[in-house]
Amino acid sequence: MLLERLSEAHGVSGREEEVRSIVLSEIRGRVDDCRIDGVGNLIAHRKGTGASSLRVLLAAHMDEVGLMITLAEDSGLLRFAKVGGIDDRVLPARTVLIGPKKVPGVIGMKPVHLTDNAERNKVVESRQLVIDIGASSKAEAEKLVQRGDTAVFATRYRSLAGEGSAWRTVQGKAFDDRVGCTLLVELLAERFPFALSAAFTVQEEVGLRGAKVVAYAENPDAAVVLECTGANEVPTPLDVSPSTRVGGGAAITIRDTSFIADPRLVELFASTAHRLGIAHQFKQPNIGGTDAGVIHKSRAGIPSITIAVPARYIHSPAAIMDLRDFDATLALVREALQSLPQALSSQGART
């Protein structure tokens, strides 16, 4: 299954090659042309039916958050830096895979027997942690791992849903945004009224860098960013809503910290979901940001929206999502895009 392969692929920001080659082999037969641009984005084109003269960009980022090796100590232990937004609290004692050779290691910390109470109540900062690959010396470590190599969590993709479960939950790393990449590959099998630019972008997690280049080069009339977004459902005593809910369907962004979705596109996706009975939800406003943050204000301005599959525990070693949400998101995007040209020509909807 494609999502499984993409989830397990290595692709820390700046080192997206493995993800890109999987995507490339999947889409080759489906697109009219494709290229890899100067910063590593994979951009493919697919002609439309000719019913619309618009060019629409669909984008999903290939990169994931991870670690970068900065130094091998004399002892053979490795120092590292975080790449993208990772909470220090999720790091200790995790197993990781480093570099192109996928060298296994573990993020070391003092065992419980040797720590006192005060220590145990404090978060260990990432710069005080090391990765241990079992090397006996600096020289031995450097034979296996180079400074600048990136590391990902060693998490296998697996299904959690038991027999008879209402949910089809799966667990894995990098659902943010290999889920979007998988959606985009699937959507490339469709024929839309407009010409499609499909961009698998790099370096989203370190500042939306790849998408900025894509938007400038492709200069589309509208953009839809396909994402995996956080669902925080840890119970609280207060009556406050979660950002999104697993099992709640496709998450439509109205506004986040990076952009305000074009109201005509929000209306298009919401009404399509209603019309076809596709499960959907609105992501809580003012949280997070996506590639749409740079795409929408590229050149003379590009009407944009983000549609996401909700997942719990993103940016950690193991996220959990419901494949029913994936299916709902795929169905919603596929159907809504068919009427995107009409939606954009309705000036009146902008309020």
Next chain:
Amino acid sequence: MKETIKKLTECFGPSGHETAVREAILAELPRGLETRVDAMGNLIVHRKGKAGGWRLMLAAHMDEIGIVVTHVDARGFLRFGNVGGVHLLPLLGGRVRFADGTIGAIGVEKTDDANKIPGMEKFYIDVGAKSPDDCPVRVGDVACFHRTCEERGSRIVAKAMDDRVGCAVLVHVLKDLKECPHDLYVVFTVQEEVGLRGATAAGFSVEPDVALAVDITLTGDTPECAPMAVSLGAGPAVKIKDRAMLAHPGVKDWLLRTAEASGIPCQREVLVMGTTDASVIQVSRAGVPSGCLSIPTRYAHSPSEMVDYGDVQASVRLLLGALAGPIDIG
């Protein structure tokens, strides 16, 4: 022009929802100008120039700060997040207005420490609903602060003076402008308060030779405030620098020279916090010599922003003077 200020400041227009402001501006504009609305909602007004004139962009933002609803609870109370830089202190006892006219009162949870300002998550809005079912507001709806525009003597106080006063100035520049050799693009921008987003796109599409933002700035003339050498009533301020921009020295001097030649009082502005649309237009494409004419404003980003009418009128005169002849930016 007071009527324009009143009309525009009382419009509903949190970032991303500038339609009412745009329509009010369109209704005020003189006939015979080319207008278009771009993909983001910026209103771009074009006044043709003569051969040899410059392609000049003037920008004022239509949007204002406000709030966005993030949750409707079981009893019909609304939780909210900020749209732009919203101060917490003025929230309590304030009212907000939604696009459909719904008014909400802002309340706050009980606090353990009366000396600490609670975070935004402790505030809520009461629109008189008793449950989500009879609540006229949905998650994602935005609201502006609800205040009327009032005047006393030469002072005018209103919500959204930032930057409807700039919009009003540019509307009146377009009305009163006679001779102008320059190809003029007056842009009423969107989404300034959430990150100068509209001006980023408009700067690219207009591709000007020179650009000016017309926006508000802070003052240093109120009790125990942070020091700043700008006062209300001492004339418009020519920006030297703010947090994100160093004004092009030639553009700055052009404005200062114009003020001096026409006997218009004006001040020099060095702003520590904040910036304007000019900062992104300046770095658009291959770079644009840019500056900013600022209208001194007290209590910025509160529901009661105060300007001096004399400063506003002088801003119009200064711009009319600057646009009348050839531009020399050195």
